[in-house]
Amino acid sequence: MTYLKKLFPLLFLFHLVSCGEQVKTALQKPNIIYIMSDDHTTQGFGIYGSRLAGLNPTPNLDKLAKEGMIFDNAFVNNAICVPSRAAIITGQRAQTNGVLDLEGTIAPEKQYFPKEMKKLGYQTAIVGKWHLHHEPAAFDYYQVLPGQGKYYDPEFRVQGEKLWPKNVVQTKGHSSDMIMDATLDYLKNKRDKDQPFFLMHHFKAPHDDFEYAPRYENYLADTFIPEPESLYEIGNHGSVAVRGKNDSLTRIIGSSVSHRNVIRNQAMNIYWNDSTIYKQYRNAKDIGQEELVKWEMDAAEKEYTSKVYQDYLKKYLRCVKGVDDNIKRLLDYLETEGLLENTIIVYTGDQGFMLGEHDYIDKRWMYDESMRMPFFVRYPEKIKAGSRTDAIINNTDFAPTIIELAGGTTPEYMQGKSFKSILETGTEPEDWQKATYYRYWMHLAHRHQNPAHFGIRTKDYKLIFYYGKYWVNTDDPNVVWNKESWGNDFSNHTPPAWEFYDLNKDPKEMNNTYNKPENRAIIDDLKKQLFTMREDLNETDANYPHIQKVIDEYWDK
Incomplete structure (x- = not known):
């Protein structure tokens, strides 16, 4: 009993220390x-x-x-x-x-x-x-x-x-x-x-x-903001999905800094149809004068685009x-x-x-x-x-x-x-994910006019598929619809197409090399990964058969 009396204070002290440590940890x-x-x-x-x-x-x-x-x-x-x-x-x-x-x-x-x-x-x-x-x-x-x-x-x-x-x-x-x-x-x-x-x-x-x-x-205010070269030079960026055949969609796809996109751009306050230089071009009588005025128009457009860009970036x-x-x-x-x-x-x-x-x-x-x-x-x-x-x-x-x-x-x-x-x-674990999946659903929405697409990105490569379709009402797969809130009155689907970028050689994505034969093995492997990711992540188009039909048709093209 004497032993227990002596032991009790020690046990009580241990309990207090233990509780104190728990509180401290919390x-x-x-x-x-x-x-x-x-x-x-x-x-x-x-x-x-x-x-x-x-x-x-x-x-x-x-x-x-x-x-x-x-x-x-x-x-x-x-x-x-x-x-x-x-x-x-x-x-x-x-x-x-x-x-x-x-x-x-x-x-x-x-x-x-x-x-x-x-x-x-x-x-x-x-x-x-x-x-x-x-x-x-x-x-x-x-x-x-x-x-x-x-x-x-x-x-x-x-x-x-x-x-x-x-x-x-x-x-x-x-x-x-x-x-x-x-x-x-x-x-x-x-x-x-x-x-x-x-x-x-x-x-x-x-x-x-x-x-x-x-x-x-x-x-x-007095600083010139560095401009991206691709603001003026598109190169081989994009595909028929975003540019159209012979660049026929460039005036409506992708909201722009310049006047390029006539639906939505940062330069909407200027209308070239009313400008003096546009009237000169319209009224040109011979090829030489026409080409000269066109050059002046291009120079004026570039100058104006730069002004818009500077304003845009400074506000941002x-x-x-x-x-x-x-x-x-x-x-x-x-x-x-x-x-x-x-x-x-x-x-x-x-x-x-x-x-x-x-x-x-x-x-x-x-x-x-x-x-x-x-x-x-x-x-x-x-x-x-x-x-x-x-x-x-x-x-x-x-x-x-x-x-x-x-x-x-x-x-x-x-x-x-x-x-x-x-x-x-x-350190990145050996079994860590080697790629990520992306999906943009809102086809041609909100006057930004971005086509719907999905794709895969690894450290070295990027593969994008533009399927160019609206959603459908899944209660009736034959009824194609577009949410009114998207503010879109563009009635046509856009062309399906693939884009492939080698990010080591082309980090700014200026050169779509999907159709280069030397990239075929890499692209085929990316498509396999993409297919598996869509299945594993519950990101297939099983509920959107009109989209899946396009995917099936163009998967191997």
Whole structure:
């Protein structure tokens, strides 16, 4: 009995130490901030070495990236806002989560990412752009924009006494500042400081129409923005699917910087039919004069395209500047509060964006400027500063990775794969995915006029198939239809075609060499991989027989 009396205090002390260690471990669990900007493409950074890198557009983001791991081959599954965000929040592909276009929705029961984080003991929050239409009710806290939201004086939907979406907070200022204000308010005043947090912070910027804060009016005002050569020279880029026979579709396919696309372009305010030089050309009487005036027209068009491009890029980069400056506000707060070292910080965009390459604006394309996402992660405890990888990841992989970094395991229902080991070791496993699959569904939608297509991208090659068909009403496969909300009145299908790019020889995708005999073995292998991926990912066209018919007809052509 005397022995037990002496032993009891030791056992009690051991119990206290054990409980203390458990509490300490819980408190030390890393906080996680997932930051995503809208349309912030890799060309708009210093770290990705684009033609714009010399402008130093993102000093704060570059510093953050260099303190962790930078991904050079992060790709979106569908370069359009809602499907990308759905893939991230579910860890699933389009036909599994049900979101194929901008009208897709994710109901609270399918908001898997925050649900899984709550299971791991995290308080969850989302601030900024949501765009998945249903209430983000799976989060413990939210303050989100309605739909796309406004650049100036945005209102936010919040929790409250009324049913979603009737609880509204009105703010006054630029959206990038207001969204960061909301995030800092959450971190300072709204969270439980004894519990780790998972926060999704989503900027609206730099989404088109690039309405920047007034303080950036003079930023880059006197700077010439480097222009892509492909803005003026198309080369052998594209195919009959995007250019038409004898370039007959170039006036309507792919929204442009120049006047090339007559349906949607950045130069819509100028109408050449009313210009003096156009009238001179129209009234030319002899071939010599006609050719001279045509040359003058071409020179004038190039000069005007350059002016439009300079305006376009300066507005874009001013929005990016607002994002970058607000990132510093966040980092300063985290450092002041002693949270920086124990917080995993992820930064990405919801897709890429065309900044004049091939004379394209917007996204949607499977070309790299549109398909590639910026992506980097900082976490000093586990991720080596200054590390970089060319491992292929896609946006369905984000949720599984963050779940595992938080101490969980990837749910079986998620199609994405965790790349936690790549972050922690800097090494790509031998069995890691060697390719990624892409699918754009919204055929000729929203006056951007991008044909529907799918394809495969490896580190070395890209293979794209444009099937050129609308959807159908699956209740009646013979009825072809197009969603009214897509704003498309173009009544013809576009020609099916393949495109193949050797990315080692042709990283800017200027030379479609699909028909070169020397590429046949590579292309055949890519088609086998593509077929298998579509089956494995539940991305076939079994429900769209009119599309499958085109695929079958053109697969071996």
